[in-house]
Amino acid sequence: MPKDPRILFGKRLAALRKERGWSQEQLALESGLARSYLGGVERGQRNIALLNIVRLAETLGRKPAELMMDL
């Protein structure tokens, strides 16, 4: 692992969220996940599990694999 996968995932998530033109608050509302949790994921502080990865991907209109592209 050249870089912590949690950091890479967080950066990718933030990039896709911004492409969509959404704030963390909007992504939280749309996904039903807490904004504080999303903030932790985007900062690479959380080891997000499969079901939440899929939930965020669906909310953003992406395939789960697209969220893992940079890893």
Next chain:
Amino acid sequence: MPKDPRILFGKRLAALRKERGWSQEQLALESGLARSYLGGVERGQRNIALLNIVRLAETLGRKPAELMMDL
């Protein structure tokens, strides 16, 4: 979600493990994860988190996104 992502992920993991010609026991030894845990993941009973997805992908010589292809 048409089908439980845990089930789809488990099937994909089992398929890639078999392509490699490995038993669950071998994948457990190579990855350092418990065989009982891997069995649960392959049966779709566990909500595997990012760091273990990356660990299994690296052990199998795949990109993490390849493990998410069917989701």
